[in-house]
Amino acid sequence: MGDPDVLEMVQEEERRAGSEERFFEDLSSRESSFLISEEPRSAKRYNLFLRRRLMFKKDEQSKDSIFFRDGIRQIDFVLSYVDDIKKEAELKAERRKEFEQNLRKTGLELEIEDKMNSEDGKTYFVKIHAPWEVLVTYAEVLGIKMPIKESDIPRADKIPFSCMLGPLKLPRNVKHPHAEYFTAQFTRHRQELFLIEDESSFFPSSSRNRIVYYILSRCPFGIEDGKKRFGIERLLNSHTYSSAFPLHDGQYWKPSEPPNPVNERYTLCQNWARFSYFYKEQPFNLIRDYYGEKIGIYFVFLGFYTEMLFFAAIVGLACFIYGLLSMHDNSSSTEICDPEIGGQIIMCPLCDVMCDYWRLNSTCLASKFSHLFDNESTVFFAIFMGIWVTLFLEFWKQRQARLEYEWDLVDFEEEQQQLQLRPEFEAMCTHRKINAVTKEMEPYLPLCSRIPWYFLSGATVTLWMSLVIACMVAVIVYRLSVFATFASFMESEASLKHVRSFLTPQITTSLTGSCLNFIVILILNFFYERISAWITKMEIPRTHQEYESSLTLKMFLFQFVNFYSSCFYVAFFKGKFVGYPGKYTYLFNVWRSEECDPGGCLVELTTQLTIIMTGKQVFGNIKEAIYPFVLNWWRRRKARTNSEKLYSRWEQDHDLETFGSLGLFYEYLETVIQFGFVTLFVASFPLAPLLALLNNIIEIRVDAWKLTTQYRRPVAAKAHSIGVWQDILYGMAVLSVATNAFIVAFTSDMIPRLVYYYAYSKNAIQPMKGYVNNSLSIFLIADFPNHTVPSEKRDFTTCRYRDYRNPPDHEDKYFHSMQYWHVLAAKMTFIIIMEHVVFLMKFLLAWMIPDVPKDVVERIKREKLMTVKILHDFELNKLKENLRMNSSDFAKHLIIQENKVHLAKSAT
Incomplete structure (x- = not known):
């Protein structure tokens, strides 16, 4: 007799097989005459798979x-x-x-x-x-x-x-x-x-x-x-x-x-990819089950970033509303718009020869618009965003730790798919060496074979970054070239007759220049994406992780320069090296350097940010939604030529767009570039978090819709974090503190107003009265060189320009005045104080907020304990079962031996 447990298992398998046979016999009796109930049981079981195939008809x-x-x-x-x-x-x-x-x-x-x-x-x-x-x-x-x-x-x-x-x-x-x-x-x-x-x-x-x-x-x-x-x-x-x-x-x-x-x-389509569900939370566990952890963690990050943007958007909107409500009470714009003050101030020409003198009150509306983004709340919002970005990154670390526990990634050390060699690397390598860790022979590519490609890669990235700078200079040249044309007909005699216009030459040139710069950015980005992917492949990275890290570095460096260079120029260079009338600074000894509006360059920086950020987001969403939809429609239209044939599931998916191994890479890159707009220049544009919030609400549903309906299903992959992007976010967070401090100090008009308020105001009742006149220096028209003096003669003897310089009757005429040095010292002091305050608060918050929440630590310990206990109990029971079976076999052996002895004795 056999073992009872084994017999029971065999009988159960017989019953299961019998029930399957009865099920398929019932089906076959309805469709065909292939009834084989008369056959022996062994023949039935032998032909079970064959009968299933016969019952399944293609049509x-x-x-x-x-x-x-x-x-x-x-x-x-x-x-x-x-x-x-x-x-x-x-x-x-x-x-x-x-x-x-x-x-x-x-x-x-x-x-x-x-x-x-x-x-x-x-x-x-x-x-x-x-x-x-x-x-x-x-x-x-x-x-x-x-x-x-x-x-x-x-x-x-x-x-x-x-x-x-x-x-x-x-x-x-x-x-x-x-x-x-x-x-x-x-x-x-x-x-x-x-x-x-x-x-x-x-x-x-x-x-x-x-x-x-x-x-x-x-x-x-x-x-x-x-x-x-x-x-x-x-x-x-x-x-x-x-x-x-x-x-x-x-x-x-x-x-x-x-x-x-x-x-x-x-x-997923019903509960995630519908635009009417924009206010709903995302089904992260279902996304992970269907697409894998790597795609799942991207949507968790995008959702968390969007939630945190909600708080920044509320504060930014409140600062904007404050600027809107206080716009009419702003003393600077009031003086500029006053016909008796701003209307009597004659400003120096904005270009050589072709441009005429103009009155300050012609920039009335522009000065009011500037106050929307350059007011007392600017400093508060810059400090708030420095704290916000710290809270965002620290809370994200907690969210990521919780996600690692929930998705069984606690002991995940980079997935084998990431650490294992790329097939392309293995195919290209002719050398082999022993791995110091595994002690096994593996493909090896000598450094001498990589160096030429590294040099080519570095040269390519440098060349394209230089090309971006060259294109930015070309846009600056364009602005300088058309500026005189705008100024010649916009700042003519009409300006001297107190005509007010929002479209000053600076604003008009800035708008057209920003649009042109955005078009150039898109063109350069289109070509560089393909070149960087080709160069990275030629480097023959060893693992998938090395490949993505190399591509990420190239793409981020280029896009950082491509998208932010014009903003850095307007924020920190434009109007800072202009010189003064009679001794202007010239670009290539041909074009006079650009000047800022009398209210500062903040309005132009805001314009630049708005056009580039909004244009990029609108273009990106349209491209992500329309492009795959049109391609899929056209592909299906071409494929459906034989309508009588079955349009199977694999054919339907074949006609969809491919998400690609770098699909997620570009999604992260887009989000990180947006993060830069929200943090690096937010002091000049408090509505940036609100625009980013609205975009991300749409972005989540667009990404969900295209993944679910327009793309083939990506191959699932594991990931326990957002990878190198987290380090990039930390770097941008630190840089944002410095950029916002410099924007408030050097781009906005906040510090000069404060210096005038506390040190130079002579009116105790209205401390800011006379600020506009104080911020403008005097130039004697007779001191204009012949090649810069306006072609039309006027009866003015002096004109004004924005700077702190000594008047013509001073012994050191046109040299920087003492007030200039006071303002400069105040700016540097503000930068140092703001950076130290924000960095101190960042470090305190980072120290106070643990990377892993306490409840998650306890849950991880509990799960590890239970897992070890379950494994121990399983192995113990298995050992007991083996011992029991061995003892049973030994007892049977003794009985057999005794029976043999008994039979031998009986025979004897």
Whole structure:
């Protein structure tokens, strides 16, 4: 007799097989005469798979099916290719044959759809299924964590005033689609430990496609030129295959029908990708389950950043409203607009020869507009944003730590996909050396082979950054060239007759120059993206992490210069080196340096920021939404030439846009550049956080919509943080403190007003009265050189210009006055004080706020303790079972020996 436990397992398997047979016999009796009930049981079991295939008819297959033709094996990945009529057709066919044979050797199951069955009549599809044995093997290799017991730790969902946030919440089954579990790294030898209810659904689809892609990326397809060639990426680059992608769960506009599994794509589309749900929270756990942790953590970061922007936007809007309400009480603009004050002040020409004198009150509206962004609240908002950015980064570290616990990433050290060698690196390397850590031979590329590409890479980045600077100088030359034209007809005799206009030559030139600069930025960005990706590939980075880090550095340096250089110019250089009438500074000895408006350059900086920031965000959202939609529509229109054929799931996904391995990279880059606009120059534009908030609310839904409906499903990947972007954000946060301090000190008119208020005002009742006259120096018209004096003669003897210089009757005429040095000292003092105050508060907040919340630390300890206990109990029970079985076998052995002895004695 056999062991009772083993017999029980066999009987249970017999019952399960019998129930399956009865189910398929009932189905077959309705459709065909292939009844084989008379056959012996062994023949039935032998032909079970055959009967399933016979029952499944091609013309009855649903276009939403995600299974092989047998209707049982789920499609985990799809490859496609078309016949090539060129010379390399045979080589590509041989590569595909070898590649697919090697895939089958790894255990993957393949099914090929002939081109005659495809909608366009020319595309072959290779459907791939990973059976259970392959999944468990590579789940162990990749260290995938799977559930071992339902968690007894309650969810940390309760937050203060949560009842008031009810309309923002998602249904619980969407927010938390699965229960919480204690998990452990999967291993084949402990399968009994894991909660395996159904092998077909135990591994989520994101894990399945990650495992298959891991195999595809390392599967060889032959030896060429004495080198072993492998990897699906190389086959895609050589156009041996035209695409490789995992399937979506089903249609995004309707739920799936049995036998298809639950359509998570539809759930995401209904609860995440709808624009009418802009006020709702995001289903982060569902995003992670469907797209993987790497994409999931991006949306967590974008959502958290948007939530924090809400507070900055409220404070910025309050500062703007304060400037709006106090605009009419501003003494500076009042004096400028007063016909008896500003109307009597004759200003020096804005350009040589062609420009005429003009009256100060012609800039009345511009001075009022300047007060909206240059008022007492500017200093407060600059300090507030310095604190806000610190709180944002510190709270993000906490949110990230909580996410690592919730998504089983606590012990995650960079995913194997990131640390393992890139297939391109392995293919290009001819040298090998022993790895000091693993003590195994691995591909090695000598430094001498990399140096030329490093030099080329550095030279390319430097060249393009220089090109950006050159384009910025070209825009400056454009502004200087057209400035005289604007000034000649806008500041003519009309200005001397007290005509007020908002479109001063400075504002008009700034508007057109900013628009031109934005167009140049987009053009340069378009070309540089492609060049930087090519250069990074030529460097042959060793790992995926090195590849992304190298590309990130190149792209960020370029875009930093590309988007911010014009803002830095207006904020810190324009109007600072103008000189004075009679001794102006010239660019290339031809064009006179640009001057700021009498109210300062802050208005022009605000204009520049508004055009570039708003234009970039609007252009980006339109491109992200319209571009894939139009391409997909056109691709479907071209493909649907044979309407009588089945437009299958793999064909539908094949006609979608590819998200690409760098799709997420560009999303991060866009967000970080926006973060720079919000922090680096926010002292000049308090509405920047509000614009960023409105953009991000739309951005989240646009990204969700395009990922869910317009793009093929990306291959799932793991990540425990936002990576190198976090270091970039920290660097920009530190830089923002300095830039905002310098903007308040040197670009705004705040410090000169304060110096006048406390040191030079002679009116105790109205301390700011006379400030405008005090801030303008006097120039004797007779001192104009012949090449700069206006062509039209006037009866004025003096004109005014913005600076602190001695008058013509002073012994040191036109030299800086004592007030200039007082103002300069005050500016430097303000910068030092503001930076030290903000940095001190940043360090205190960083020290007070722990990186990992206390409750998360306790939860991590609890889970580790329970995991160890569960594993210990499992191994202990397994040991006892082995001992029990061994003792049982030993007892049987003794009984057999005794029986033999007894029989021998009886025979004797």
